[in-house]
Amino acid sequence: MADKTAQYGWDASTGISLYDKIRQDMKTSMINKDTQVRDTMRLIMGAFPEITVPITLESGKKSTRAKTPEEITDEDIQNIIRKFVKSEKTVLEIKKETSSNYLTLLESYLPKMATTQEIEAWIKSNVDFSAIKSPMQAMGTVMKHFGKLADGNQVKAILQGMTVKK
Structure with missing residues (x-):
């Protein structure tokens, strides 16, 4: 299974949108009769109607409508995939397992x-601990820099580790 899923996944440097890559991988998985990948792509594509844009009706009432394929951004799709990843991690936690093929496949579509080393290096070079009372006060600055590329719990643990070192 691991060698089969190697052909799937996405990277922003490939020059193809995440939307197009998911559609392309859906077709490939159907041709290869790879049901796990096919079902995962269907799950992601099935959530596309949840991606909405706010509108105001003629009556003045606020509403939303589903985005068209041209309006869907990579970030929209990544948010959907992150929800599925979070859900799968919860399921794995209950099962007392650490990973699954499904989780690995989902994560291959995320940046x-x-x-930990990258976060620590950035903190050491960009955060002035003498200006703040507690290293935990740097949490906002660090999360603002890394955004969704860093897990909040991971950053918290790193900052708490720096508190112990002082």
Whole structure:
């Protein structure tokens, strides 16, 4: 299974939108009769109607409508995939497992997360601890820089580790 899923996944540097890549991988998985990948792509594509844009009706009432394929951004799709990843991690936690093929496949469509070393290096070079009372006050600054590429719990653990070192 691991070698089969190697052909799937997405990277922003490929020059293809995430929307198009998911549609392309859906076709490939159907041709290859790879049901797990096919079902995962269907799950992601099935959530596309949840991607909405606010509108105001003629009556003045606020509403929403589903985005057209041209309006869907990579970030919209990544948010959907992140919801599925979070859900799968919860299921795995209950099962007392650490990973699954489904989780690995989903994560292959997301940008690579920042490593602990990358976060620590950025904190050491960009955060002035003498100006703040507690290293935890730097949490907002660090999360603003890394955004969704860093897990909040991971950043918190790193900052708490720096508190111990002082």
